Amino acid sequence: ERAHSMASTNLNPHVATLGTAGGPRWWTGENAGKRAGISTAVVVGESVYLVDAGTGVGNQLMKAGFTPANLRGIFLTHLHSDHTIDLASLAIFGMFTLPAGKAPISIIGPGDRGALPPASPRAATAPQPVFAQNPTPGTASMFEHLMQAYATDLNDRVIDALRPSPLDHFIASDIEIPAGTGYHPNAKPTPADFAPFEIYRDELVTVTATLVKHPPIVRPSPSASTLPKAR
Numbered sequence: 001e002r003a004h005s006m007a008s009t010n011l012n013p014h015v016a017t018l019g020t021a022g023g024p025r026w027w028t029g030e031n032a033g034k035r036a037g038i039s040t041a042v043v044v045g046e047s048v049y050l051v052d053a054g055t056g057v058g059n060q061l062m063k064a065g066f067t068p069a070n071l072r073g074i075f076l077t078h079l080h081s082d083h084t085i086d087l088a089s090l091a092i093f094g095m096f097t098l099p100a101g102k103a104p105i106s107i108i109g110p111g112d113r114g115a116l117p118p119a120s121p122r123a124a125t126a127p128q129p130v131f132a133q134n135p136t137p138g139t140a141s142m143f144e145h146l147m148q149a150y151a152t153d154l155n156d157r158v159i160d161a162l163r164p165s166p167l168d169h170f171i172a173s174d175i176e177i178p179a180g181t182g183y184h185p186n187a188k189p190t191p192a193d194f195a196p197f198e199i200y201r202d203e204l205v206t207v208t209a210t211l212v213k214h215p216p217i218v219r220p221s222p223s224a225s226t227l228p229k230a231r
């Protein structure tokens, strides 16, 4: 009907690349210091759906005209540091810009890898894993540990300054790979007949994920967001 159609038209969905420097490239090379780490904003009306949170994501979001108050969801394509390093910054500093009563912001990304990758054949001796007790954490565990690392700071704010906790404002969860696909993180990371599946939906967007090749990691990558068709 008319009201809906006008609202849909005015949403002006578009993509804003906030940073495109993979790995440590923002740090070195001829453009050192001029680039930001990987992050992309899918903008629908006033709502921002962030894909990845690389170096400088908060500054870049601000320069693009948004604050964390605009965020509806944060989607992590995979857990490599160049895609996630400023997630803690976004949550801890970002929460101070959030209006009271705002619904929690979803952080959605890959689950626990489930197995370490096989050691490189070039290894003369077996490499020892980092944090052998939890060597392949997924998104929820990663976010929990990031916040745990800042507990001293966060508790000063929560207990003394009576500020909110980022855990009240950001809810991290793992993408669960559908059962029965034959998927295995090492033996079969990308089953041939694997189809994109829904990982998030609200009144503006539907987000699906699929598995793509990016050895040695498993990457259930948010891959598409589809707007309701404007009528």
Ligand SMILES: [Zn+2]
Residues within 6 Å of the ligand: 078, 080, 214
């Ligand atoms: Zn990567």
